[in-house]
Amino acid sequence: MAPEATRATDTADIAVDIDIDELVALRRDIHANPEVAFDEHRTSELVAAKLRAWDIETHTGIGGTGVVGVVHGQRGKGRTIALRADMDALPMEEEGRPLHRSMRQGVFHGCGHDGHTAMLLGAARHFSRHRDFAGTVVLVFQPAEETGGGASAMLADGLETRFGYDEIFALHNAPHFAPGTFGVLDGAMLASCDEVIVRIDGVGGHGSAPEKTRDPVMAAAQLICALQTVVSRSIEPSATAVLSIGSMHAGSAPNVIPSHAELTGTLRAFDENVRALARSRIQEICAGIATLSTCSITVEFRNSSPATINHREQAEAAARVAADIFGADNVLRDFPPLNGSEDFSEFLLRRPGAYALLGQGGVYCHHPEFDFNDDVLPFGVRFFVSLAHARLAA
Structure with missing residues (x-):
């Protein structure tokens, strides 16, 4: 001072x-x-x-x-x-x-x-x-x-x-x-930053009868793993990108399969072409898991900065x-x-x-x-x- x-x-x-x-x-x-x-x-x-x-x-x-x-x-x-x-x-x-x-x-x-x-x-x-x-x-x-x-x-x-x-x-x-x-x-x-919001809509039901449901928790779990391939298998190793899932929200009781789940995370990159590719792959993977799980899955990118x-x-x-x-x-x-x-x-x-x-x-x-x-x-x-x-x- x-x-x-x-x-x-x-x-x-x-x-x-x-x-x-x-x-x-x-x-x-x-x-x-x-x-x-x-x-x-x-x-x-x-x-x-x-x-x-x-x-x-x-x-x-x-x-x-x-x-x-x-x-x-x-x-x-x-x-x-x-x-x-x-x-x-x-x-x-x-x-x-x-x-x-x-x-x-x-x-x-x-x-x-x-x-x-x-x-x-x-x-x-x-x-x-x-x-x-x-x-x-x-x-x-x-x-x-x-x-x-x-x-x-x-x-x-x-x-x-x-x-x-x-x-x-x-x-x-x-x-x-x-x-x-x-x-x-x-x-x-x-880096650029996109907030990634994935909403999964299924059919809920009793935990003892999963065959009567379309389980969004199962779909969310598969997505968390599959989305990691966006960087490891879609982006050139010499480029830089980071995709991190930061939150998962689903359900409120141990014996109930919920109707809805949500994942949120961030995508970061230094190159607009890499960013565009990563966003495209996120959407494609979500579409694939939607088919596999028979749930409806939507992806939104918001609060984005280049x-x-x-x-x-x-x-x-x-x-x-x-x-x-x-x-x-x-x-x-x-x-x-x-x-x-x-x-x-x-x-x-x-x-x-x-x-x-x-x-x-x-x-x-x-x-x-x-x-x-x-x-x-x-x-x-x-x-x-x-x-x-x-x-x-x-």
């Missing part, structure tokens, strides 16, 4: 104005008051109140609970660069015991979106006080990343046309990278800026892309940009004892500010 409330930090030739105490207080306040997808009302109000207090043009209710701040440079027209942070928490219980522990049962900032929001607010505060640039900085505070619907909701609400940004960038914490490191790849950063594919020019620009902040040896450019997914991919389908990782150490995202590392907050602010200046001048 800095002894003074506010200090200027030199990053190459950019002096970044950071109030560390305020950043930490904001982050911990958001952590203690988490809100799930499209319910980020308090968080949105906090963000909007800060932006307005800093005399930043503020737009609310975009895509539901999204907030956008706009800072116009004093040197007139130029490029428009968008910076994005996600705001939503996870529907899970926090098991850690920080002083700023979640005050909402079953809701928890277990992925660090509280830190992402605080870092972008830190950048907003800087730009509110330092507008000596040509062009515009658009600050995008997005709801509902965890469900994969927030980016699409903001886009459907006219984000691109209303704010006309040329490029867009995002930063996510990375517990598997050490604090003081930074990672960005050209091309695939994160793979997060960075644009090369923008990824290289992010790496150059990061090298000035972290040192070239601490900028990671060659690591396996992550099987996690991100609906920031929706933005990258429409505009050039890049998604980068900020090392923070600690337990992995979605762990019940996860907590964002406040020590890396200034790094994120410096990166956002320096990157915006670099791309405005490009």
Whole structure:
């Protein structure tokens, strides 16, 4: 913690104005008051109140609970660069015991979106006080990343046309990278994700007379095994795909064969052709098991996000800026892309940009004892500010 409330930090030739105490207080306040997808009302109000207090043009209710701040440079027209942070928490219980522990049962900032929001607010505060640039900085505070619907909701609400940004960038914490490191790849950063919902309708009956039923539990059991062949027998070994069944729901009594069963899971891939093949095979296998079991089986893919594919020019620009902040040896450019997914991919389908990782150490995202590392907050602010200046001048 800095002894003074506010200090200027030199990053190459950019002096970044950071109030560390305020950043930490904001982050911990958001952590203690988490809100799930499209319910980020308090968080949105906090963000909007800060932006307005800093005399930043503020737009609310975009895509539901999204907030956008706009800072116009004093040197007139130029490029428009968008910076994005996600705001939503996870529907899970926090098991850690920080002083700023979640005050909402079953809701928890277990992925660090509280830190992402605080870092972008830190950048907003800087730009509110330092507008000596040509062009515009658009600050995008997005709801509902965890469900994969927030980016699409903001886009459907006219984000691109209303704010006309040329490029867009995002930063996510990375517990598997050490604090003081930074990672960005050209091309695939994160996998696509499809939630897979399989509904099985049979004919229920007494457990003593299975011949009078069409057993959806038997069909579900066969499907769990058969679906594993989608990756092991349909996808080229050099490609990457993951299909995991995460839940099975059927029945309520030991002596009753139920009428219905449901499986849910996720499919992930880095290549759209692999993704399409896997989806097709899932449907074919379900059709085959339906014939075998004489049950009716339907498949739905929902809350889908395509793979997060960075644009090369923008990824290289992010790496150059990061090298000035972290040192070239601490900028990671060659690591396996992550099987996690991100609906920031929706933005990258429409505009050039890049998604980068900020090392923070600690337990992995979605762990019940996860907590964002406040020590890396200034790094994120410096990166956002320096990157915006670099791309405005490009």
